Amino acid sequence: MPALVGTLSLALALALAVYGATAAIVGARTGRPRVVESARTAAYSLFALVVVANLAMLAALLGNDFSLRYVASNSSRATPTFFKMLALWSADEGSLLLWNLVLGGYLAAVAFRFRRRRPETFPWALAVMFAISAFYLVLVLGPTTPFATLATTPLDGRGPLPLLQNHPLMAAHPPFLYLGFIGFTVPFAFAIAALITGRVSDAWMRITRRWTITAWIFLTIGLVLGALWSYSVLGWGGYWAWDPVENVALLPWLMGTAFLHSVMVQERRGMLKVWNLSLIVGTFALTVLGTFLTRGSILASVHAFAESIVGPLYLAFLTLVLLGGFGMIAWRRESLRAEATFDTPLSRESVFLGNNVLLLVLTFTVLVGTIYPLLAEAVTGGKVSVGSPFFNRNTAPVALLLLFLMGIGPLLPWRAASPSAVLRRLQVPMWAAAVTAALLALTGAGVVAVIVFGLAAFVAAATVAEMVRGVQAQRRARGISVGAAIGAAVARNHRLYGGLVVHLGMIVAVVGVSWAALADRSSEVTIARSEIVHAEGYDLRYDGLTTREEPQRRVLVAELTVLDPETGDEVVRLKPSLNLYPSASEPIGTPSIRTGTPFNGMVDLYASLVTVENDTRASFRFFVNPGIGLLWLGGAVMAFGGIVAAWPTRPRAASPRGPEPMAERREEVTV
């Protein structure tokens, strides 16, 4: 029953996608709004049908319908209800259903958003989104078949992959990542619509600005949650392994970040038009590349998905996106001439350009590192893998330069800055950097630490000073309290303040990541029961093992007490465990973490259980990770800042382009 309902609704959705694309194009070409209107309705219906397909799969999972191959392979009677629901996206076919759901959701949202005010490019953008939706619907109807049935119904299913049923974060990480990935479809569709119609003004960017920021927020949250999952489930003490699948999720984020900045140059100065179109086509292409590399089973990864003929299909789609997108940009090059030129290197737009170049260098570095194994095999036939050292060495210096530009960008006016005014603005940040660097140097920190944290202090001070300046201007102008002035300043230019908050979040995250990279320590210890072993500045005592039987697994919990070696006081009791799942040959560990807070110096104490010998001895990996908590905090701040920047406001009269004296530049926009 679920198989029939699911397949049928997907097939109908595909028919609607084809109809919708056709109707939107016909409506646009013949100028008949009623035909476009029917395409809009088709978008709602398509979304409803994909919802039904997802619900059918959910019902099959919850109802233990093992006649479905997907249910038999990814769920079992003993799987807890919560993880049965998550099985919806814990394997290739199911996650493609979710992909279609999110894409259908964006399609319906675009149809709803432009139900009254319809830009000229709207029908074409709708057609592009329908076409993309049709591609993904074809994928779930033929090459991968989530609703395939088995000839004989097994008595029980295999259960989800143990790693994927070990932590509730699996509930949040994939949906956010998909919301981010697929969200870039909207600006891409409007960009393509602009290229098709030849209306390559700035309209497509203004229309999709908030859609782009929204996608970016989701992707940021998805990436941070992925890192958090890796940190709290895998038990290796780290959060980012430069795994190919992590990389391909990072790539659109990097290019999308570049896009968010460079659109402002076009809005303000009418420059970088080809560049912006290329960036959004590139960002969308990178999301397709990501799915191709992971689902087409091109690269080995912990996110291993099944091999099938979807690989060539993804590649064909990717080629179409690349050739079509960049081909049309080249075709329209004549109408994409810049309206202005860069006046001086000391201006906001120059910093944005620098930011873009650096972000693209990062994108390229990560891309090369990710597909290098492919390249090497194509040329030499050997299997190679590119590890963290390559990525760390090549991305860290670029990231630091980027951080520096992040500090000075908001301080500079558009067009041209007077060096003396800039120097005056730089005073506070420079002092902050100097004091931080001096304090660190006096406490004996290394050169790298002095540079990184000095730079972070510089950027943080510059960002905060910029916010303070805006708030004070409001206070002086209106004679209101600080609180009211903050509200007034943000309401006046939420895009700028949202952007500055994102920058602050980024600094917090960078400080956390650098701190952890410079100062984390770990060791592997084997401890006999009730004995104390000294490791990484702490005394560790093993207090024995308890076994817990759960329906779907057996859990061995070891108790490890961390003691202060000087006072002998108990610092924390960690309970790392090993989980034995019937479908896995190796036990899956669950680390135990004492999260760092400002009260304990932001130091995470992290233990994972490696092996146990009866109740007498156990081996642990013990990590002391300072600063990692700042990464999660920074991620949350970035998401918050993004929301502030994307918050809907009543439309204001667009500010005309033209010479802007220094005094007016406080009202400028960022992000």
Added chain:
Amino acid sequence: MSAGVDETDEVREAVEPDGRARSRHRWRTVAFVLAPLVLFALLLATGLGRDPRELPSELIGQPAPTFSVPRLDAGGTIDLGDLHGQVVVVNFWASWCVPCREEHDALAAAWDRYRERGVVVLGVSFEDTREAALEFRDELKGDWPLADDPGSRTAIAYGVFGVPETFVIAPDGTIAAKTTGAVTYEWLTDEIEGALRAGNVE
């Protein structure tokens, strides 16, 4: 670069002011942009035929790890040492494993065809309960020997990553072939014939 192209463009337009040069120039720009993208797509295409998990097994050609395992479908134990000089197909499987159902017929056919020639098919149960394993056998039939694997010791010795995995052991006691995923009748006959031939040569 683009400035240079623009200049030649303007010069040519001045010489032949019809739209032909303009259109030719347009196509040239498009081709210029698309060529590297086609190359990139071709590079990605080389990855299509490749299976990232298909790493050559370290075990091929090595002496098969010995084991002595209790039978599931009957009493007694099975010792690999006793089967020296015979071709042994060791199939790791489980009742909860879906591909194991798919490969069941292939194993049954190979067992029927080669048992006369001294080939032994042995199903080693992987992370399963005795009851579920026997229920699976009752449901799908078949009469080749099945064995339990207490503590997954045999599976660990053979480096089993996930079921089903199938090994063919040659008469000289070395591992002749290994495959992961549902085994096919063609693969089984090819590898068994190969192992039998190798045994005859000796």
